[in-house]
Amino acid sequence: MRSVTEQHPVELIMARGLISNLTTAAFLVDAAGVLIFFNEPAGELLGVKYEEAGPMEPEEWGGRFSPTRLDGQPLALGELPLAIALEGRAAHAPMRIQSASGEPCDIEVTAFPLAGREGQTGALAIFWDRSS
Amino acid sequence: MQVRVCGARGSLPSPGADKVRYGGNTSCVQVRLSDGSHVVLDAGTGIRNVDLGVEASRDHLHLLLTHLHLDHIQGLLFFTPLFQPEAEVTVWGPAEGRVPLQDRISRYLSAPLTPVEVRELPCNLDFRNCPVSEWRIGSALLRAEAVTHRGPTLGFRIEDAGATLCYLPDHEPALVGAIDGLEHEWLSGYRLARAADVLIHDAQYRDDEYPAHFGWGHSAVSHALDFASRCEAKRTVFFHHDPFHTDSDLDAILDDARERWAERGRDPATLDLAREEAVIAVGAVRQV
Numbered sequence: 001m002r003s004v005t006e007q008h009p010v011e012l013i014m015a016r017g018l019i020s021n022l023t024t025a026a027f028l029v030d031a032a033g034v035l036i037f038f039n040e041p042a043g044e045l046l047g048v049k050y051e052e053a054g055p056m057e058p059e060e061w062g063g064r065f066s067p068t069r070l071d072g073q074p075l076a077l078g079e080l081p082l083a084i085a086l087e088g089r090a091a092h093a094p095m096r097i098q099s100a101s102g103e104p105c106d107i108e109v110t111a112f113p114l115a116g117r118e119g120q121t122g123a124l125a126i127f128w129d130r131s132s
Numbered sequence: 133m134q135v136r137v138c139g140a141r142g143s144l145p146s147p148g149a150d151k152v153r154y155g156g157n158t159s160c161v162q163v164r165l166s167d168g169s170h171v172v173l174d175a176g177t178g179i180r181n182v183d184l185g186v187e188a189s190r191d192h193l194h195l196l197l198t199h200l201h202l203d204h205i206q207g208l209l210f211f212t213p214l215f216q217p218e219a220e221v222t223v224w225g226p227a228e229g230r231v232p233l234q235d236r237i238s239r240y241l242s243a244p245l246t247p248v249e250v251r252e253l254p255c256n257l258d259f260r261n262c263p264v265s266e267w268r269i270g271s272a273l274l275r276a277e278a279v280t281h282r283g284p285t286l287g288f289r290i291e292d293a294g295a296t297l298c299y300l301p302d303h304e305p306a307l308v309g310a311i312d313g314l315e316h317e318w319l320s321g322y323r324l325a326r327a328a329d330v331l332i333h334d335a336q337y338r339d340d341e342y343p344a345h346f347g348w349g350h351s352a353v354s355h356a357l358d359f360a361s362r363c364e365a366k367r368t369v370f371f372h373h374d375p376f377h378t379d380s381d382l383d384a385i386l387d388d389a390r391e392r393w394a395e396r397g398r399d400p401a402t403l404d405l406a407r408e409e410a411v412i413a414v415g416a417v418r419q420v
Binding site for chain 2: 006007008009010011013014016017020116117118119
């Protein structure tokens with residue numbers, strides 16, 4: 001009975017609608033960790049629009065920013081707030097990333113799981129610029 | 133499969149001399165499956181018009197609620213099988229957190245709002261959250277999915293004997309962006325409505341009324357047309373008429389919508405407005 005076209009659950013559809021209108025960078029992943037949308041401010045950080053980049057596997061988005069702790073120590077993929085949120089827990093962490101321009105940027109990331117009637121269907125992360 | 137519209141009005145019952153042809157009762161649709169069993173969709177005040185017949189009243193009855201807004205449950209105490217000790221009734225609805233469906237419905241079916249409480253109903257009654265996966269009722273295969281509306285709200289897809297009905301009475305797919313600009317994967321309700329023989333869909337507002345009601349969970353006519361077109365429904369029936377819209381208002385909405393439907397290269401005869409007591413054969417493009 002499932003359609004040949006996979007439609008996202010409504011909570012992801014609504015989340016995309018929300019973050020499309022945010023002026024802070026935000027990222028949306030599905031339950032498998034695939035990055036299925038990011039908004040324009042996030043695109044500015046990445047140096048690419050979502051419409052051009054398309055979906056990204058966790059390994060790709062996890063390394064795209066070269067995230068480290070604020071002291072420069074490396075951060076493993078599983079330590080990233082979005083990865084923690086995919087395990088069903090909210091997470092918040094400061095980190096340093098490399099923006100698309102190559103400049104280091106200190107941010108704080110808040111991530112939380114998205115769950116609907118089908119259980120957890122994804123997670124959402126918002127990047128807060130510590131300098132602003 | 134045969135559909136009978138028992139109530140097509142949205143938001144509030146709206147009887148009156150100027151609302152006779154489309155009717156003033158709120159959402160309720162009776163579906164007769166190919167095996168003769170019945171499914172009732174929503175329990176608005178139109179539920180008084182449900183006609184189960186003598187034989188069907190002995191069957192296990194299934195009442196499917198899209199959501200618990202008052203215009204979809206206000207008729208519950210007028211569903212006659214609930215007062216028949218021999219009747220078996222299952223009420224299906226959306227899950228919401230950890231509060232059981234019965235408890236949520238009991239907020240309405242209890243003092244001081246109603247004289248009778250759920251525990252006093254003499255029928256064999258049970259309440260179930262709609263499953264996440266497909267399930268069967270009689271000869272039909274059903275699927276429920278959450279759609280864009282305020283609060284937990286389901287749409288239903290019912291497949292029976294090769295025909296498909298999609299019921300989306302309260303739905304605002306344009307809430308997250310222009311429907312034409314959304315890929316299928318981001319279009320709420322798409323999987324439920326895709327290629328349905330009959331799509332019953334929210335079209336509460338004229339386009340000029342919609343901006344003042346953005347985010348209320350309902351569609352403008354143009355959104356309903358866009359959605360039906362994207363889903364390639366074979367026949368579309370607009371539903372959940374605004375309580376302020378008179379028969380002549382709705383006639384004008386239908387004329388305008390059919391004209392726009394024809395401009396898209398569609399057959400205007402495949403577009404209609406739900407009228408109370410209308411009977412629609414699903415799988416055949418004719419009105420009985």
